[in-house]
Amino acid sequence: MPTSPPRGTVLAAALAPIGWGSTYLVTTELLPPGRPLLVAALRALPAGLLLLAWTRTLPSGSWWWRAVVLGTLNIGAFFALLFVAAYRLPGGVAATAGAIQPVVVAGLAAVLLGERFRRRTAVAGVAGVTGVALLVLGPEAALDPIGVLAALGGTLSMAVGVVLTKRWGRPVGLLAVTGWQLTTGGLVLLPLALVVEGTPPAYSVVNLAATAWLTLIGTGAAYALWFRGIERLPVSSLTFLGLLSPIVATLLGWVVLDQTLTAVQLLGAALVVFAVVHPQLAGRHGTSPRAAPATASARS
Structure with a gap:
């Protein structure tokens, strides 16, 4: 019988979403304001290039376009899309x-995947949706059509990416494949940041330290752990x-920024914890009828 x-x-x-939960605090408190695309590019591209330098492995064959x-x-x-939504929506x-x-x-x-x-x-x-809403929605919440479309587009983009990552597996080591994706994503974001936000500002020592945290821990290490999880766990759970990310962001705001934490938010946090834990118990009652391949060579 399959087990959990x-x-x-x-x-x-x-640990990946726990690390991502620090992004809001680090970005708003330790980085220059109004540069979300630049921050995203500096999170992804250096981490990807470091992993490429470490693994010395480039894509081959169909993995050139798959990595893109x-x-x-x-x-x-x-x-x-996440940052467009963040600018246009509470x-x-x-x-x-x-x-x-x-x-x-x-x-x-x-x-x-047959899950x-x-x-x-x-x-x-x-x-999960109810819990996050109780945790982070405020009375000032408003719906901007472009912002809503961007938020939904970002959600769909990563959802498709997660499923394709599972379906295609990987032809080489985990760190190399993570490096390919981070480098590609950074190369998409960097010219967009320069066009939309202009010349990057001068960075202080604090700014550089915050960027290093987001690059090495919040992106490089976090995405390696996330892609490892995609490989080893049913993506539906x-x-x-x-x-966990909005929970961590809320707790950091409460601890570090002295923000209030209401009874409604505590109820929301409890619902989110339930939403996180409940699907992980599915394995006790059986797993998906067919597993995704561990490597790309298992699927044409």
Whole structure:
């Protein structure tokens, strides 16, 4: 009988959204304002180039275009649309729109990967969206059509990227494939940042240290752990771990910035925790009828 994935695998994957949860605090408090695309490019491109230099492995054959597709979906387009949404929507609205991603991923995984869409997935999806809304939505929340479309587009972009990452597997080591995607995503973002935001400002020592944190920990290490999780866990349950990010962001705001934490937010946090944990129990009752390949060579 299939069993649940090892707890260590789940916990390692959870470290990725936990790291991403620090992005808001670091960006708003330690980096120059009004440069979201530049911040995104400086998160992705240096991390990708460092991994390429470390692994000394480039794509070959069909993996040239696959790396471009995955890097654009998981990094480039996702970050760009995320920041458009962040500028045009209150942060709570953007975060709530992003909370539908696990359900979208589960639906795509059912079609493309054969992972069963379980009732517990739907229950966790409702709990996750409700919890994030209670956690981060404020009375000033408003709906801007372009912002909403950008938020939904970013959610769909990464959802498709996650499922294709699982479907295609990887032909070489994890760090090399992570480097390909981060480099591609950074190359998509950098010219866009220069066109939209202009010449980069001078960076102080604090700015450089914050950028190093986002690049090395919040992006390089986090995405390596995330892609490892995609490889080893059913994506229909993995993506619920991403809901940890708004919890961490809220807790950091409470601890570091002395922001208030209300009873409603605590209820939202409890619902999010339920949404994260509930799908991880699915393995006790069986896993997907057919697993995605571990490497690209297993699928044409």
